[in-house]
Amino acid sequence: MKKLVLALLTGAAVLAAALIPSGPPVQAATPGFASAVSAIKQTSWQTNNSVNALAIAGNTVFAGGLFTRLRQPGKASGQAPEALRSYVAAFDRTTGRPTAFAPVLNGPVYAIATSPDGKWVVIGGDFTTVNGIRRSKIAMFSVATGKLVAAWDPVVAARVKALAIYGNSVFIGGAFRAIDGATRNRLGAVRLIQGDLLPWNPNANNDVYAVDVADNGTRVFVGGPFSTINGKDHYSLAMLNNTTGAAFAFPAAAAIPKPTATCTTRVKDIDTLGDNVYVSNGGDGGGCYDGVLAAQVSTGKLLWQNKCLGATEAIKAIGSWLYKGSHAHNCSSSPNGFPDGTGTHYLLVESTINGNLGPWFPNTDANPKSTTQVGPLAMAGTATDLWVGGDFLHVNGTIQVGITRFTNTPGGAAPAVPKAPTLTATSSGRVYVSYTDSYDLDNLTLTYNVFRGSLNVGSNKYTTYFWQPRKTYQVVDRGLARGSSYTYHVEVHDGRNIMKGANATVKIP
Incomplete structure (x- = not known):
């Protein structure tokens, strides 16, 4: 479960945040900004290539991706000495500086999850060795020491794209067809401490891009371009039993349109908070569904759906706000939303109450030379901060490659200077x-x-x-x-x- 470090807002803060999107917005409170974090980019080091995955344990942020080096804030390539990091790194949440965590991998990382107790971090991707030791697409480290867990070595047959941890289970999604030699079509699970294979076997007929577990552990949500789970129709999104892998009825999944000759959409990210689950989508073809939906965990009922155009790659729920990384270019279907022609809005926030756009408008770009070319690709956060990773080169108009952070430090963005009356x-x-x-x-x-x-x-x-x-x-x-x-x-x-x-x-x- 990628959000694993869940921080609680005070009752007063939750109430204040909830009031803003559900009716006419109210004046900002003391911090100077109206959502959980401000739009001001806080200082952090950068990467030299895309960040695909983020997770938090205590005061440490783990990042994985295509990068091989880190560099200082505000510096362009070649302006300062760079620190070697092969596809995975860790940062201090308070300062944004890299830690000493520097395992050597021979391939990219696409997924990271930390255990609820903050003791373990699991990474997944395309790599086959870690520090010269065989590791097939998945590995686990001690958060305290940064050391590879020697006895933990599941063998996953192909790319790991998604990870979630709950209790003593590590849920795995990706492109593989087997784990430890046993058939596991794109979904499987191993025990967190022992690393041995669990019987959980939902059997997806196509790749899995996203996995998350309900906060109470009773449901596992999976998403991607698949169309069946255990041989039954479950297009792009399913809600599964956490021990058997059987699919529950999930009425909200019907809100994701099935493929047509001109449009295909699939789930890109999933985040759960309380009794809600949030699901983001990306489509191929003009006007295809690219938005976000919210559903109730306990019933599977659809709560709301936002249909902004421009694929939504990453989401993170904090209190009464759902932060989203996308290349949104048309939100005219949303109240007060922007029409086509106003540019690309890579970072936005939506109300968790109704999906309407909220008060948070920083921005990135997308690296036109990257393999993805979409901007933000991953999010992680707590009640006090939000970390964003992706293929971007700038944040709020200044150099910031691959990773950035926003916090609840008072101040926020100042209003534009008014003109003379x-x-x-x-x-x-x-x-x-x-x-x-x-x-x-x-x-x-x-x-x-x-x-x-x-x-x-x-x-x-x-x-x-x-x-x-x-x-x-x-x-x-x-x-x-x-x-x-x-x-x-x-x-x-x-x-x-x-x-x-x-x-x-x-x-x-």
Whole structure:
């Protein structure tokens, strides 16, 4: 289970977060941002190639992918000495610096999971050796020591693409047809401590891209381009018994459209939190389903579905927010969503209550020379931070290759500086102060204060998304003396940051 380090928000914080997407957004609270983390990129080292998988254990973040080196924050290739890391690395959650964890692999990593007790980390991918020792597509390390667990050596016949851990079971998904010589078609499980094969055998007829376990351990969710589980129709998504592998009825899975001559979609990522499971999809073909759905674990019932276009590669639920990494280019189907033509929005957040877009708009790019060319590919986080991995080269317009992090450090992104107001004076002693709204990359509702000199003559709250056309509002200032001149400006407040606009002056005729 990739999220394994689950941190709880306080009841007050959960309530405050829940209020924002379920109705008109409210003013940001003290942190200066309205979701669990801000849109400000925090300092962390980089990789020299894509990060495909992330997992957290305590204060350590494990990353796996196609990279072979790490480099310092903000540095381009060749600007500073690089640290060798072959396809897997670990970072300090507090500083973003790499740890000494540096096993030597001979092939890429596509999946990482940490045990609920934080003691073990399991990696999966294409490798066949670790530190010169045979390991067939899967390996386990001690989190405390960073050492390979010598006696733990399941043999997986082909690529491991997904991992999840619950109790003493490691659930494995990928492209393989056997584990330890026994038939296991793309899904299987081994014991966490002993490493021996378990009878869990769901038998998928095509590759598995995502595996996660319900927080209570009673259900295992699997996704990918498969169409059957144990010979029965389960297209792209299934909910399985954690011991037998039998598929439960899962009504929400019907929301994923089956292939047509022009469209194919498949599950890319799965994340569970409480009694909810969140599922992301990516499609081939114009207008195919690329969005996210939420379902109830206990019943399998569909709760909501977001149909933004642009494949969703990674998701992470934190409190009342679902963070998503995608190459979304059209969310016009979502309330207040952006239409095609506003660019690619690689990082977004949705309400876990209804799937509507929330107040978090950092951005990455996608490396056009990478094998994937999609931007974000993996997410991991707690209540205080979110780590994102992928094939990107920049984050928020600055160099940051492969991996980045966002935290709940107070401050957040400041609103855009408001323009000077437009003033119209009348002989009756009135000034009509017209001003355009601003925007903020981690808030939706901002407070606009209009000042005549140092006197606040109008205060209003308005909700804006940065991709929307700017709106114009007006405040009327009365009782002014004829023949006198007055100066006005607008200040925009997001709960912590205040941005002051330029002055404008007018004379009363």
